[in-house]
Amino acid sequence: MVPFSFFGEGDSLREYWDYEYEFTKVAEAHSIQGSRAKIVFEEGSCVKVQELRRRWYNSPELPEDLQWDDLGAKSVQVMSDMCSGFFENGEHATILLRIKYYYERWKYYVDPTAGIIMFEEWIIPEEAPEPVSCTSGVKTCYCGTVSGNAYVVGNQAGVSRSFRLTGTEGYYWSPAVIVGFTVTYPTGEVTLDVQIRAERHYAGAVKVYVEVAEDRSLWLWGYDAGTNWGTVYLAWAPLE
Amino acid sequence: MFSCRRRAISLPLVAILIATGILTYHTYNREVIDKKTWLAELETKGYSYSTLTITIDKVLLEGKPFYETSKLIMIVHNFTKCPSVLLYHGKFKSKLTFKIFVKLVKLRPIEGGVVPIVTPAHNYAITIIYWNGKELYDAVAVVEIIPNEPILVKTLSFNLTKTPKVATEGTPSFGSFFLLRRGG
Numbered sequence: 001m002v003p004f005s006f007f008g009e010g011d012s013l014r015e016y017w018d019y020e021y022e023f024t025k026v027a028e029a030h031s032i033q034g035s036r037a038k039i040v041f042e043e044g045s046c047v048k049v050q051e052l053r054r055r056w057y058n059s060p061e062l063p064e065d066l067q068w069d070d071l072g073a074k075s076v077q078v079m080s081d082m083c084s085g086f087f088e089n090g091e092h093a094t095i096l097l098r099i100k101y102y103y104e105r106w107k108y109y110v111d112p113t114a115g116i117i118m119f120e121e122w123i124i125p126e127e128a129p130e131p132v133s134c135t136s137g138v139k140t141c142y143c144g145t146v147s148g149n150a151y152v153v154g155n156q157a158g159v160s161r162s163f164r165l166t167g168t169e170g171y172y173w174s175p176a177v178i179v180g181f182t183v184t185y186p187t188g189e190v191t192l193d194v195q196i197r198a199e200r201h202y203a204g205a206v207k208v209y210v211e212v213a214e215d216r217s218l219w220l221w222g223y224d225a226g227t228n229w230g231t232v233y234l235a236w237a238p239l240e
Numbered sequence: 241m242f243s244c245r246r247r248a249i250s251l252p253l254v255a256i257l258i259a260t261g262i263l264t265y266h267t268y269n270r271e272v273i274d275k276k277t278w279l280a281e282l283e284t285k286g287y288s289y290s291t292l293t294i295t296i297d298k299v300l301l302e303g304k305p306f307y308e309t310s311k312l313i314m315i316v317h318n319f320t321k322c323p324s325v326l327l328y329h330g331k332f333k334s335k336l337t338f339k340i341f342v343k344l345v346k347l348r349p350i351e352g353g354v355v356p357i358v359t360p361a362h363n364y365a366i367t368i369i370y371w372n373g374k375e376l377y378d379a380v381a382v383v384e385i386i387p388n389e390p391i392l393v394k395t396l397s398f399n400l401t402k403t404p405k406v407a408t409e410g411t412p413s414f415g416s417f418f419l420l421r422r423g424g
Binding site for chain 2: 011012014017019043044046051053055056057058059061063066069071072074075077100102104108110111114116118120122124126203204205
């Protein structure tokens with residue numbers, strides 16, 4: 001085992017850090033006529049949100065138009081059981097989690113003789129400790145013919161089924177949120193508006209709870225249309 | 241006479257070798273616990289520890305093989321909880337080993353066993369920096385790991401690219417400026 005020796009004083013310095021909470025789009029959901037649904041996050045489940053970084057050297061001043069680099073999605077843990085309200089009868093809902101985002105700026109002394117200092121900034125989504133929120137509206141549902149993986153929910157009012165969301169790695173909402181930080185540099189105060197994307201990829205128990213709202217002769221189906229359960233579609237169809 | 245002296249020297253040597261062997265065996269056994277024991281500990285105590293080993297098998301400089309790893313600076317941050325913890329700043333290491341705290345949320349039953357749902361997912365960022373006397377290069381890799389196994393292994397490759405440089409007049413200064421931070 002290689003023991004971690006702590007850094008020598010003066011080699012690295014965290015110059016500044018801050019955090020902000022922002023409601024971040026992490027899922028979208030539809031119901032169809034005669035059904036209702038909600039999104040359930042269990043404690044310990046994860047949504048994936050982009051981690052960003054940028055760096056430069058030769059001056060503490062932030063270079064103009066320096067872009068953030070995408071480091072991929074970081075797991076953001078849901079800290080308690082949470083669920084959205086029900087959306088029903090064709091209602092569309094955008095599910096938002098209040099995520100805590102950190103900004104950190106580091107300074108590394110690379111070559112003291114040559115006076116080389118590197119600066120590095122990070123945006124890190126950390127956790128979702130707050131209750132979920134959702135905005136609702138009307139949007140065309142592309143639900144249609146049952147395809148891909150599919151399970152039947154039922155055809156009698158009150159019958160329900162949960163579908164576990166998994167999703168596809170690398171498939172992002174763009175953007176999921178814009179987080180604003182007011183950051184103090186040695187050269188002055190700067191407002192950073194950082195666009196952050198969320199991945200449609202979930203870990204642990206992120207579920208769609210679907211319930212039949214009225215008795216029908218057809219059966220309510222939940223299916224993924226080949227999205228690897230990134231999306232749960234609903235349709236009324238005969239029992240095969 | 242000569243042979244007696246040889247035996248006198250070799251006995252302590254043998255004893256040291258045996259002691260070292262026993263110690264190595266116990267250390268190895270303590271660290272490499274099997275999954276069953278690990279799961280049982282997780283279930284009874286509600287927490288356990290996993291071992292994460294990160295191996296760096298390749299370093300490239302703008303796509304070409306780079307062998308002067310002794311000239312690299314390595315920085316390791318733990319972003320699992322923020323503000324982050326700086327774990328390491330120093331010379332390049334091709335192998336890093338961490339002991340990870342694992343807290344059990346629940347055991348989810350699956351066909352033929354259980355899957356531990358643990359918290360938190362661990363997130364580490366490894367930055368390497370290379371200064372060739374004229375230009376600065378850097379590379380970064382993020383390792384995210386859900387510690388649901390006792391032994392976790394990750395292999396990384398780095399490609400050093402030029403660090404953006406700010407054109408300034410005069411020489412940059414090492415003069416310190418105010419430490420600004422929110423919170424403690």
